[in-house]
Structure formats: structure tokens, C-alpha cells
Amino acid sequence: MTKEQFLDVSIIISALVALGAAMYCLSIGIFILVPHLFYIPIILVAYQYPERAVVFTGALSAAYFAEVLFFSRSLEAEFVGALIRVIVFLLVAIVISNLSRRLQARESRYRGIFETSGAGIFLFSARTGEIAEMNPGCSVMLGYQKDEALALEVSAIWPGYSGLAGALEEGRIEGLDCNLTARDGAIYPVLLSASLLPDQETVCAVVTDMKEQKRMENLLRRSEETLRVILNATDVGILLTDPGREVVEANAAAVRFFGAAGREDLIGQNPDGLVARRDLGVIRTYREQILCGEALAPIECMFRRLDGTERLVEATLTCISQGGGAPGRMVISFRDITERRRAEEAMREENRHLAIINEVMEAATASRRLDEILPVSLERVTSLLDFEMGAAYLVHPGEDTVHLRASVGDKVLPTCKRRDDPLCRHVFVDGEARFVDWFGEEYPGHTDLGIRSFAAVPIPGDNGTVGCIAVASRIREMTPETERQILTAICEKLGSVVVKGMLHEDLEAALTSANRYLEKANAAAAEVNLYVDILTHDINNANTIAMGYLQMYLEFADKSEGMLIEKSLAAVYQSSEVIRNVLTLRKIRTGPVELRPMQLEPVIQGMRNYYADTSITREGPDVAVLADDLIGVVFANLIGNSTKFGGSDVEVTISIREEEDGMVSVTVADTGPGIPDDLKPRLFERSQRGSTTKSGKGLGLYIVRMLVERYGGSVRAGDRVPGRPEKGAAITVTLPRCSPVSG
The missing domain is CATH 3.30.450.20 (PAS domain)
Structure with a gap:
């Protein structure tokens, strides 16, 4: 049973008990104690149902008053007492119901808090x-x-x-x-x-x-640990300062940068004390601008390490707002750029070196003549490196004297020096650069030049030093290390240029000498050609006269004398052939190659007329080949060989065939003794002669090969009957075909 049900039952029972007891007591004449029983249900109803308490109490009071009227003996005092009790009942109900209503409201409020919390x-x-x-x-x-x-x-x-x-x-x-x-x-x-x-x-x-809070705390703790690992792993130094401008946190990079043993050495430091004194105003102005909300680029300044040394950094300041009007913290992040700045300076200096070297080399390579290379290069070196005087000396291998090839300045310098001169020995003998600071103290005997610093750098060649560049200053006491490096690099680069220039001079001298010898050789060749022309002209005239007389005498001579005359004619013919071959060779060697279309039929017909006593047959079409006026010599030599070795009864057949590759094959075959197989590969070589007594000087077939190759063709030896050399020879010539000659 619930509390509410228990109270409802208690109200009903107490009300019935009160009414029953009142009825019993009134019936026996007791009017004093019984009314107190009515307080119980009235109080219970007023507590449980405060809104209904007055109505319930009124009904219960009416029932009590009715009982009093029914059982009283019309005593006025009893009626008055009952009426007073009814009024008290109602007052009690009103007061208790009011209190109960307030109590229930408060209990409901607390219950709501309890339930909805x-x-x-x-x-x-x-x-x-x-x-x-x-x-x-x-x-x-x-x-x-x-x-x-x-x-x-x-x-x-x-x-x-x-x-x-x-x-x-x-x-x-x-x-x-x-x-x-x-x-x-x-x-x-x-x-x-x-x-x-x-x-x-x-x-x-x-x-x-606290589960979610614990989870968030764990996440926050892990995030803090991760952030701390990241901050300690980065190479950017980070300092966290409080509003009082004290360092409250520092990462590992900051500890390393400042040379601290640990974070404790930096915590509590005034950040201004970590800035170089000369940059303190700049960093303070930068900080004020950041606090005013300006967005600024990183600033470069000098930070002072704990050991007092200073290093260049690139710093950024960031303000962290605390909220609620509280002063914020400042994060100082910085990166050491000292080495980077040094590398940039070194790179700029290297670029300057390269620019100077390139400018000098560009001027040096503009010419191949040393008389132009050295003056221009020396002038660029002295002007770019701020020297007032300069000289360029060269020495040829094996010589002991160095020669002045270019100079800059108003002083007249010696044109020649010996290798072992005090100013030259280190460069030309030892091959080492010589840099002299405070020149007057080192060489007191050369004060007349007014030189304060001096430098001489060798120009290397393939087999040692070939020259040097010497520069001097009348203002500076020392030559900086950077300029020494530039001078050395320039001379190393100039080495190949100077060597080429010296080779060019040697080549020009050699060409001049060669031209002089060539002129003499051409004059001698012209003189020889003159003698050859005179000899061949006179010998040919003599041969022609001799052949005429011998021919006339042969007609009237007897048989024995005829044989002698024929041998004499053969010797004269051989002499004429030798002269013709020599003239042909000279034309091949010296004359220009001017090829043009040549018809073969007129050439072969000319051979028939020349060799009228020989049977010559032509087979095949009449074609045009690419050749010149010496084409007749090819056929004259081939047919001449056939008649020489085959005798007067030899038969010659000239076969012409057009090939598919744009060539023309011309085969000269005879019925003579043929060509041995072992001689065929060497037949067209110079001075290659046969084994018979009729063999000539070995020039005829050699000239045939030279002419055919001159025309872009080829020649080969074979047998008239394949495999049967004794049945006669067959010489095949291939020549380029061209269109027929018009007109």
C-alpha cells in the first residue's frame, strides 16, 4: 500500500470512528471529550488534500452538529458549545490546509530539483x-x-x-x-x-x-604532452613570457640556443636581457606594435646567449589573450639564422667571384689572338679588382726568358725577364702564386714603382707554367683573400685560352712557312709540267715522223726487213702509249672533274676506226653514261690490251646491258689467251704487269680503274667463257646511266 492510499484509509476510518464515538457519547449524555476525535480526520484531510479540507471539515462539522441537535435536551449551552466547536473545526482546517499547501509547494519544488537535477x-x-x-x-x-x-x-x-x-x-x-x-x-x-x-x-x-571530464582531462594531458614533444622536437626556439615580462617556459631549441643547462636557467629571466643591447630599442618597438594588434613580418635582430656571445635570429612575437581583461602572455619564437646569413654572404661573394671570372673569360674568349686576349683580360682584371698596375708575361717551353705581352698603368715595364728573376722565380720556376703585402718592406730596392701590395699568379699550361698575370696596388697594403682566390681562378681559366692562343700563333707561323714552301713547290711543279709538256710534245712529234717513215719503208721492204720494221713500229707505238698514259694520269690528278652525259656509240665507233685491223663487234643498245672526254681512254686501253695479247687475229666483242640499279654494264671480251685466276684480283693495281714478253708498264688497266671510279663506277676481270680462262678474257665496266644526249 502506498503512502497516499494509507492516508486515504486513515481519513475514512478516523472520520467514521469520530462520528460513531460522538453518537455514542451524546446518547449517554457526554458532550465534552468526544469532539476532540474530529481533529484527527480534519488534520489528515487538511494535510493530504488542502484544497478540499474546508469542504470536508464543513460536512463533518454539519454531521457532528446534527448529532448534537438530535441527542441534546434542548439545552442552550450545548448548542452554543457545539457551534463553537464547529467554528474551531473550520479554523483548524483552514490553518492546517494553508500550512499543508505551503509545505506541499515547497516539497514539490524540492522534489522537482531532486528529480530534474x-x-x-x-x-x-x-x-x-x-x-x-x-x-x-x-x-x-x-x-x-x-x-x-x-x-x-x-x-x-x-x-x-x-x-x-x-x-x-x-x-x-x-x-x-x-x-x-x-x-x-x-x-x-x-x-x-x-x-x-x-x-x-x-x-x-x-x-x-566525472567520466567525460576525466576523458577530456586525459585528452588535454595527451595534447599537452604531444605539444611539448613537438615544441621540443622543432628547431625553432620558443619562449613564453608572462605579463611581468619574465620567461615562464622555454622549449629544448631555446635551451640549446642560449647555451643553458636546462629550462630552469631561462625561466625567470627578463626577455629584454636576452636581446643584444644595440637591438633592444628595435625589439621593444616591435613588441609594442604587436600589442597594439598590428600584423608584422618577422624581425631580424641579435640575441645574446648566456655566455655573452651574440647570434643573429629571425624572431616573431605573438600575443596570447587571457580573456576577462587579464593581461596576455607573449610567445617569442625565433630561429638562428647566423649560419644562413653567413652562407648567403658566402654565396654573394661566390657570385661576385663568378661574375668577375665570367666577365674576364668572356672578354678573353672573344678572340683567338694573344695580342687581343691578354690586353683585354688584363684590363678587366685590374679594373674589376681595383688594381692600378698590371702586366701579362708569357714564356715558351724550353726558354729561359719571359716576354711582356700586355701591361696596364703609367709605368714602363721591362719587355723581357729571366725565369730566375726574384719577382718571377716563384711563378715560372716553382709554379706557385706570389702575394706580397707591404711590398716596400719585402723588396726595398723597388720603391721607385710606388707599389704597396703585389700579386703574381701563374697561368698553367699542359706541361707547366706558360705565363703569369701580375697586378699591383699603390693604395692598398694588402691583397684580400677573396681577391687572391679570384686571381687564381682567373689564371686557371685563362690557361686553356692562352695555350690555344700560343698554338694558334705557332700554327700561323707554321702555315706561313708551309705556304712559302708550297709556293716553291708549285713553282717547281709548274717547271716540271713545262718540261713534261716539252718532252711529250717533242717525243710525240718524233714518234709520228718515225711511224710515217717506217710505214712508207714497210711497203717496199722484203719479208726479212719487214719483220724488223714491224718491231720498230711496235716499239714506237708502245712509246706513244706510254706518253698517252702519262698525259691521262696528269689530267686525272690535276684536272677538274666535270662529268656530263656521253653516248657510248660514238666512242665505240671511234675505237673501230682507230683499230681498223681488229674485228670489233658491238652488242646491246646505245646508251648514255655519266663521264667526260677521257671515256675513250677506257676503251682504248681495254681494246689495246686485247690486240696486244691476242695478236692481229683476235676478235673483240663489246656488250652493253642496262642494269636495274641505274647502272650500265659494258663488257669487253676477246678471244686472246685470257687472264690467269691468280692475277685477276691484282690486275688493276698500279704497275701490275703480266708474265709475257708483251706486258707493258702496268699503267693501262690502272688508268682504266681510276677513270671508272672517277665516274662513280667499278671494273672487274673475268673469263669470256665462265670457268675457262684460256678461252679469252672479259673485262666488265659499270658506269652510271643518264638520260640520252639531246640534239
Whole structure:
């Protein structure tokens, strides 16, 4: 039975008991004690149903007054007393219902807070430890259904209660970080506060679920650890300063940069004390601009390390707002750029070196003549490196004298020096650069030149030093190391240019000498040709006269004399052939090649007329080939060989055939003794002669090969009957075909 049902039953029973007792007492004449029984149902109704308490009390009072009227003996005093009691009943009902209504409103308000609170609330007995109440928030948190946790021992959900019971009796527990056990056994971290209620019997415990907060704390802790690892792993130094301008945190890169043993050496330092004094104003102005909200690019300044040394950094300041008007913190992030700046300076200096070297080499390579290369190169070197005087000396291999080839300045320098001169020995003998600072102290005997610093750098060649560049200054006492490096690099680059220039001079001298010898050779050749022309002309005239007389005498000579005359004619013919071959060779060697289309038929017909006593047959078409006027010599030599070795009865056949590759094959075959196989590969070589007594000087077939190759063709030896050399020879010539000659 619920509390509400119990009260309803109590109201009904107490009302019936009061009415029944009043009826009994009034019937026996007792009017004093019985009315007090009516207070019980009136109070219960006013507490449970304050809105209905007056109506209920009025009805109950009416029933009581009716009983008094029915059982009284018309005593006025009884009626007055009953009326007073009815009024009291109504007053009691009104007062108690009003109090009950206010009490219920307050209880409803507290119940609403209890039921709707985001925090978990549960009540339990301090004496027995049984749970009396648990709000929905706590039930949901621990996984219990409504009223399911009631009557459970508090230790079932709060395992640590037993150890805190004594502390709870002495006072309240505030903000206890503990764990509750859920229905499924899961552990919930909570923040718990508990205290005894005024009845000193019930404990009210309020818990806040800390699971999400714990998760967020773990995430935050991991994030902080990750951030710290990142900050310590980066090469960017980071300092965190508080509003009082003290360093409160520093990462590993900052510790390394400042040379500190640990973060503790930097924490508490004034950040202004870590800036070089000369840059302090700049960094303060930069900080004020950042605090005013301006977005600025990183600034370069000098930071001072703990050991007092200074290094160049690129720094950025960032303001972190604390919120609520509190002064913010400043993050100083910086990167050491000292080495980078040095590398940039070195790169700029290297670029300057290269620019000077390239400018000098560009001027040097503009010509191949040393008389132009050295003056221009020397002038560029002295002007770009700020020297007032300069000289360029060269020496040829094997010589002991160095020669002045170019100079800059108003002083007249010696045109020649010996290798072992004090100013030249290091360069030309040892092959080493010579740099002299405070020249007057080193060489007191040369003060007339007014030189303060001097440098001489060798120009290397393939087999040692071939020259040097010497420069001097009348203003500077020293030659900087950078300019020494530039001078050395320029001379190394000039080495190949100078060597080429010297080779060019040697080549020009050699060409001049060769031209002189060639002119003499051409004059001698012209003279020889003159003698050859005179000899061939006179010999040919003599041969012609001799052949005429011999022919005339042969007609009248007898048989024995005829044989002698024929041998004489053969010798004269051979002499004429030799002269013709020599003239042909001279034309081949010296004359221009002017090829043109030549018809073969006129050439072959001319051979028939020349060799009228020989049987010559032509087969095949009449074609045009690419040749010149010497084409007749090819056929004259071939037919002449056939008649020479085959005798007067030899038969010659000239076969012409057009090939598919644009060539023309002309075969001269005879019925003579043929050509041995071992002689065929060597037949067309120079001075190659046959084994018979009729063999000539070996020039005829050699000239045939030279002419055919001159025309772009070829020649080969074979047999008239394949495989039968004794049946006669066959010489095949291939010549380029061309269109027939028009007109």
C-alpha cells in the first residue's frame, strides 16, 4: 500500500470512528471529550488534500452538529458549545490546509530539483545504510531503473562508504574524488559531496559524473604532452613570457640556443636581457606594435646567449589573450639564422667571384689572338679588382726568358725577364702564386714603382707554367683573400685560352712557312709540267715522223726487213702509249672533274676506226653514261690490251646491258689467251704487269680503274667463257646511266 492510499484509509476510518464515538457519547449524555476525535480526520484531510479540507471539515462539522441537535435536551449551552466547536473545526482546517499547501509547494519544488537535477542525488540511512531515494540522474548514471536501487545497501554503489562513515558523522564531505559502481559493475569516476539531513538519520549524497571530464582531462594531458614533444622536437626556439615580462617556459631549441643547462636557467629571466643591447630599442618597438594588434613580418635582430656571445635570429612575437581583461602572455619564437646569413654572404661573394671570372673569360674568349686576349683580360682584371698596375708575361717551353705581352698603368715595364728573376722565380720556376703585402718592406730596392701590395699568379699550361698575370696596388697594403682566390681562378681559366692562343700563333707561323714552301713547290711543279709538256710534245712529234717513215719503208721492204720494221713500229707505238698514259694520269690528278652525259656509240665507233685491223663487234643498245672526254681512254686501253695479247687475229666483242640499279654494264671480251685466276684480283693495281714478253708498264688497266671510279663506277676481270680462262678474257665496266644526249 502506498503512502497516499494509507492516508486515504486513515481519513475514512478516523472520520467514521469520530462520528460513531460522538453518537455514542451524546446518547449517554457526554458532550465534552468526544469532539476532540474530529481533529484527527480534519488534520489528515487538511494535510493530504488542502484544497478540499474546508469542504470536508464543513460536512463533518454539519454531521457532528446534527448529532448534537438530535441527542441534546434542548439545552442552550450545548448548542452554543457545539457551534463553537464547529467554528474551531473550520479554523483548524483552514490553518492546517494553508500550512499543508505551503509545505506541499515547497516539497514539490524540492522534489522537482531532486528529480530534474543534472547531478546524481541519492538518500540513504546513516544507521542501516539502506538507500531511501535516488533521483533519475543518478539512476541513469548507474544504470538502474526507477526505484530499482531502493533498499540496496549504499556500499553496493559506493564501495568506499565504509571508510568514510566516521568522517560523515563528524561533518559533511565536500568534493570527494571517488568511484561509484554501476549496475553492470562498471566504474564511474565522480565528484561526491554528502552531509546528514537535520533528522541526523538520513544522508544526502550529491554526485557529479566525472567520466567525460576525466576523458577530456586525459585528452588535454595527451595534447599537452604531444605539444611539448613537438615544441621540443622543432628547431625553432620558443619562449613564453608572462605579463611581468619574465620567461615562464622555454622549449629544448631555446635551451640549446642560449647555451643553458636546462629550462630552469631561462625561466625567470627578463626577455629584454636576452636581446643584444644595440637591438633592444628595435625589439621593444616591435613588441609594442604587436600589442597594439598590428600584423608584422618577422624581425631580424641579435640575441645574446648566456655566455655573452651574440647570434643573429629571425624572431616573431605573438600575443596570447587571457580573456576577462587579464593581461596576455607573449610567445617569442625565433630561429638562428647566423649560419644562413653567413652562407648567403658566402654565396654573394661566390657570385661576385663568378661574375668577375665570367666577365674576364668572356672578354678573353672573344678572340683567338694573344695580342687581343691578354690586353683585354688584363684590363678587366685590374679594373674589376681595383688594381692600378698590371702586366701579362708569357714564356715558351724550353726558354729561359719571359716576354711582356700586355701591361696596364703609367709605368714602363721591362719587355723581357729571366725565369730566375726574384719577382718571377716563384711563378715560372716553382709554379706557385706570389702575394706580397707591404711590398716596400719585402723588396726595398723597388720603391721607385710606388707599389704597396703585389700579386703574381701563374697561368698553367699542359706541361707547366706558360705565363703569369701580375697586378699591383699603390693604395692598398694588402691583397684580400677573396681577391687572391679570384686571381687564381682567373689564371686557371685563362690557361686553356692562352695555350690555344700560343698554338694558334705557332700554327700561323707554321702555315706561313708551309705556304712559302708550297709556293716553291708549285713553282717547281709548274717547271716540271713545262718540261713534261716539252718532252711529250717533242717525243710525240718524233714518234709520228718515225711511224710515217717506217710505214712508207714497210711497203717496199722484203719479208726479212719487214719483220724488223714491224718491231720498230711496235716499239714506237708502245712509246706513244706510254706518253698517252702519262698525259691521262696528269689530267686525272690535276684536272677538274666535270662529268656530263656521253653516248657510248660514238666512242665505240671511234675505237673501230682507230683499230681498223681488229674485228670489233658491238652488242646491246646505245646508251648514255655519266663521264667526260677521257671515256675513250677506257676503251682504248681495254681494246689495246686485247690486240696486244691476242695478236692481229683476235676478235673483240663489246656488250652493253642496262642494269636495274641505274647502272650500265659494258663488257669487253676477246678471244686472246685470257687472264690467269691468280692475277685477276691484282690486275688493276698500279704497275701490275703480266708474265709475257708483251706486258707493258702496268699503267693501262690502272688508268682504266681510276677513270671508272672517277665516274662513280667499278671494273672487274673475268673469263669470256665462265670457268675457262684460256678461252679469252672479259673485262666488265659499270658506269652510271643518264638520260640520252639531246640534239
